Amino acid sequence: MNTLISYLKLAVAYMQINFKSLIAYRGAFISQMVAMFINDFVWIAFWSLFFTRFPVVKGWGVNDVITLWAIAASGFGFAHMIMGNALALPGIIVRGELDTWLLYPRAVLPHLLLGKSNATSWGDALFGIFVYVIFVKPDLPHLLLFLTLLCSVSILFVGFSVLTGSLAFYIGSAESVATQLRFAMITFSTYPSPIFQGFVKVLLFTLVPAMFVSHLPVSALRNMSLSDTLYSFGGAFAILFAGVLVFYAGLKRYESGNLIEMRG
Amino acid sequence: MDKYIFIALTAIRSKLAYLGEVGSKTIFLFVVLYIFLSLWQVTYGETNQTSLGGLTLPQMLWYLVVTESIILSLPAIAGTVDQDVRTGSLALQLIRPISYPLNLLASTSGERALSFFINLSVGSIIALIFVGPIAISLQSLMMFALVIPLAFTIDFLIYFLIGLAAFWLEDTSGLMLIYSRMTMILGGMLIPLELFPDSWQQILRILPFSAIVYGPARIFVTGDQTLFCSILIQQIAAIIGFSLVIKLIYGTALKRVFSHGG
Numbered sequence: 001m002n003t004l005i006s007y008l009k010l011a012v013a014y015m016q017i018n019f020k021s022l023i024a025y026r027g028a029f030i031s032q033m034v035a036m037f038i039n040d041f042v043w044i045a046f047w048s049l050f051f052t053r054f055p056v057v058k059g060w061g062v063n064d065v066i067t068l069w070a071i072a073a074s075g076f077g078f079a080h081m082i083m084g085n086a087l088a089l090p091g092i093i094v095r096g097e098l099d100t101w102l103l104y105p106r107a108v109l110p111h112l113l114l115g116k117s118n119a120t121s122w123g124d125a126l127f128g129i130f131v132y133v134i135f136v137k138p139d140l141p142h143l144l145l146f147l148t149l150l151c152s153v154s155i156l157f158v159g160f161s162v163l164t165g166s167l168a169f170y171i172g173s174a175e176s177v178a179t180q181l182r183f184a185m186i187t188f189s190t191y192p193s194p195i196f197q198g199f200v201k202v203l204l205f206t207l208v209p210a211m212f213v214s215h216l217p218v219s220a221l222r223n224m225s226l227s228d229t230l231y232s233f234g235g236a237f238a239i240l241f242a243g244v245l246v247f248y249a250g251l252k253r254y255e256s257g258n259l260i261e262m263r264g
Numbered sequence: 265m266d267k268y269i270f271i272a273l274t275a276i277r278s279k280l281a282y283l284g285e286v287g288s289k290t291i292f293l294f295v296v297l298y299i300f301l302s303l304w305q306v307t308y309g310e311t312n313q314t315s316l317g318g319l320t321l322p323q324m325l326w327y328l329v330v331t332e333s334i335i336l337s338l339p340a341i342a343g344t345v346d347q348d349v350r351t352g353s354l355a356l357q358l359i360r361p362i363s364y365p366l367n368l369l370a371s372t373s374g375e376r377a378l379s380f381f382i383n384l385s386v387g388s389i390i391a392l393i394f395v396g397p398i399a400i401s402l403q404s405l406m407m408f409a410l411v412i413p414l415a416f417t418i419d420f421l422i423y424f425l426i427g428l429a430a431f432w433l434e435d436t437s438g439l440m441l442i443y444s445r446m447t448m449i450l451g452g453m454l455i456p457l458e459l460f461p462d463s464w465q466q467i468l469r470i471l472p473f474s475a476i477v478y479g480p481a482r483i484f485v486t487g488d489q490t491l492f493c494s495i496l497i498q499q500i501a502a503i504i505g506f507s508l509v510i511k512l513i514y515g516t517a518l519k520r521v522f523s524h525g526g
Contacts, residue, residue: 025434025435027433027434027435028434028435028437031433031434031435031437031438031439032435032437032438034438035437035438035439035441035442036441038441038442038445039441039442039445042445042446042448042449043445043449045449046449046454046455049455049459049460049461049464050455052461053455053459054307054310054311056310057303057306057307057310058306058310176289180289180291180292183292183295184291184292184295187292187295187296187299188295188299191299191302191303192303194306195299195302195303195305195306196302200298200302
C-alpha cells in the first residue's frame, strides 16, 4: 500500500513538473492543444454528416459514435498526458536513452513513462469530456460510469503503447512498426464496432485490442452494464500486464548507448 | 528548369534507398481501406442502394484508394520550412543559386510522386482483392495524370505558406494538423462531395481542398469530362492565387532574416 501511495505521489509530482515544462512554451502548448481539439472535432463533424445521410449503421446512431469518440479521445489523451513517454518508448530504447532512467532508485517503467507529458494529448483529453457532456448530455450515473471507463481505456492505451514500443528491444528500429500498430489501434477504435465481423473481430479483441475501446465501453454506457465494464477493465489490465512483461523481458537484452544525457 | 528536374530525380533516388520505410506505411493504407470497405458495405446494405453519390461499392473503394494515396503520400513540407526558419538554415539556402521555394517544390514533388505511386499500386492490389476491378478508360487515366501533379502543387503551396508562418508563430504544427484535417473532410477523402448536404456542396466545390482530393479521385473513377474541365480551371486558379500570396509573404518574411558569419 505504501509503495502504491509513493508512486501516486511521484505521478502527481511529475504531472506538476511536466505541466510547468509545457507552459514554459505557452504559445506552442496552447496551439497544439487547440489544434488537437479541432482535429477531433472535425471527425465528429464527419460522423454528424455521415449520420445525417445514413441515420443508423447496424444499430449505432450518431450519439453512440460521439460517445465512442469521447471515450477513445479522452482515454488516449489522459494516458499520454500523464505518461507521455509511452509514445516515445521505441525511440528511447533504440537510441540507448534508457541509461538515464536505469540510474533512478525506482522501478524503471513507471518512472520512465511518467517522465514526459504529450502536449497534444491535453487537447484529446479535454475534447473527450467536453463532447460527452455537451452533446450526449449524460445523467449523473452515466457520467460517473464514463469517467470510470476512461480509466480502463487509458490503462489500455498505456499498455498497448508499452507493448508495441517494447518491440524495439527485439527488432531494433521499431519506431515505424510501433507507429503503424498504434495508428491501426486508434483507427479501429474510432469506428462503430458492429461493422467488423468474423476473424477481424477476433483480431480486434486480441492483437489490436480496439474492441476494449470501441465495443465494450460503449456497450457498457448504453446498457449501464456492469459485466461490460468489468470486461473492459479485464482487457485493459491484460494488455498492460502483457506490455510490462514484454518490456522487462526485453530490458534484459538492452545494451547501453553510452549516451551522455542531462535531465533537468 | 533542368536543375529542378535533377533535384526531383535525386529526391526519388534518395527515397528509394528507404523503400522499407515507405512500404511500412502501406500497412496503415490496408487498415484504412479495410475499415472503409466494412463501413460502406454496411451502408450500401442497409440503404438497399447499388449506387450512392453516383458510385457503386467497388467504385467507392477505388475512389478511397486514390484519396488515401493522395493524403498518405504527403511529404514533410511545412515541417521542413518551419525547421529551416527556426534553425536559421534558411539563410544558408538563400545563398545558393537556386530558388528556395522551387528547390523544395522539386524535392518534395519527387518524394511525393514515388510515395503516391507505391500507395496507389498497393491500394489497387487491395481493392482488386476486396472488390475486383472497375472499368477505367484510357481517357480518364490521361485526365487523372494531368490533374494529379497540379493537385500536389496546390497542396505544396498551402503547406509552404503554413511553414512560412514560423516567421511569426512559436509553433506551426497546429496549423498543419488543422489544414490536413480540413483537406481530409472538406476535400472529400472520406465521403465524396455528392453525399454532403446540398447547401455544403456548392461551397466545397469552390474551395481548394476539392481540387486536391475529390477532383482527381472522382475523375480517376468516373472519367467525368465536365468535372475534369472545372477541376482543371479551379486548380490553375488556385495555383496562380496561392503563388501570388506566397510571393508576397515570402518577400515580407525574408526581410526578417538576419544572418551573421561563423
